[in-house]
Amino acid sequence: METLFEKAFVKALRKHSGIKNQVENKVRMIMEHPLAMGEPLKGNFRGFYSCPVKKSFIIIYLYCRACRTKGDHEIVACSDCSEHENETLKFVLLGPHDEAYGI
Numbered sequence: 017m018e019t020l021f022e023k024a025f026v027k028a029l030r031k032h033s034g035i036k037n038q039v040e041n042k043v044r045m046i047m048e049h050p051l052a053m054g055e056p057l058k059g060n061f062r063g064f065y066s067c068p069v070k071k072s073f074i075i076i077y078l079y080c081r082a083c084r085t086k087g088d089h090e091i092v093a094c095s096d097c098s099e100h101e102n103e104t105l106k107f108v109l110l111g112p113h114d115e116a117y118g119i
């Protein structure tokens with residue numbers, strides 16, 4: 017499993033350092049069960065998954081195997097998807113529910 021952390025995610029983790037441990041636990045669980053842990057998003061966020069860390073606070077990530085099996089990787093906003101293996105996780109963003117959807 018290749019794991020990538022995007023800048024926005026790292027920045028948000030710094031901002032919410034109070035729950036760093038909880039986030040790290042969730043990240044580990046997502047790495048073990050990428051599909052079971054996440055809920056697929058729709059619309060503009062098609063292809064992305066969200067996983068709650070605590071109430072109204074979510075992690076948004078991409079799983080490249082899912083980008084492809086959906087057959088709609090063309091419109092999944094997974095940059096440089098084709099340069100990565102199927103088993104790639106990209107942690108995109110982290111934050112309170114409302115904030116995270118304002119990407």
Ligand SMILES: [Zn+2]
Nearest residue numbers: 080083094097
């Ligand atoms: Zn992808």
